[in-house]
Amino acid sequence: xxxxxxxxxxxxxxxxxxxxxxxxxxxxxxxxxxxxxxxxxxxxxxxxxxxxxxxxxxxxxxxxxxxxxxxxxxxxxxxxxxxxxxxxxxxxxxxxxxxxxxxxxxxxxxxxxxxxxxxxxxxxxxxxxxxxxxxxxxxxxxxxxxxxxxxxxxxxxxxx
Numbered sequence: 001x002x003x004x005x006x007x008x009x010x011x012x013x014x015x016x017x018x019x020x021x022x023x024x025x026x027x028x029x030x031x032x033x034x035x036x037x038x039x040x041x042x043x044x045x046x047x048x049x050x051x052x053x054x055x056x057x058x059x060x061x062x063x064x065x066x067x068x069x070x071x072x073x074x075x076x077x078x079x080x081x082x083x084x085x086x087x088x089x090x091x092x093x094x095x096x097x098x099x100x101x102x103x104x105x106x107x108x109x110x111x112x113x114x115x116x117x118x119x120x121x122x123x124x125x126x127x128x129x130x131x132x133x134x135x136x137x138x139x140x141x142x143x144x145x146x147x148x149x150x151x152x153x154x155x156x157x158x159x160x
Contacts, residue, residue: 013032082153083127085118085147085151086127088120089145090144090145090146092143102116103115108132110132115128
């Protein structure tokens with residue numbers, strides 16, 4: 001779809017009382033929305049879709065004593081020593097199933113030490129400690145799916 005056509009569609013949307021326009025040309029399509037709803041496009045290169053905003057605080061699922069899963073707000077960044085997932089993926093506590101975990105509860109860590117790996121799209125990304133201290137909580141198990149911003153660890157920061 002030509003950029004001139006897209007600009008013309010935008011002008012038409014602004015001049016009309018419509019809240020949304022969706023046009024398809026062969027395999028290409030575009031949807032323009034007025035207001036806070038971003039437009040999406042399945043058109044090829046050169047046409048970009050605006051991603052939906054991420055939630056401010058993603059939920060954390062915690063099983064209670066009865067085995068029922070309850071939803072609580074995720075720990076916020078003001079919790080001292082919380083380490084959050086920088087991406088969506090799969091949590092791994094060790095480099096491979098036969099290896100011991102990078103860290104355990106009670107482990108001392110320094111800035112830059114690897115805490116875990118997150119596999120996203122067949123790429124393994126190391127999550128490093130941003131503070132020195134002692135690991136107090138490990139909130140995930142190897143193989144758990146994780147979301148962006150989800151709390152993974154709690155580290156008691158050294159007071160040095």
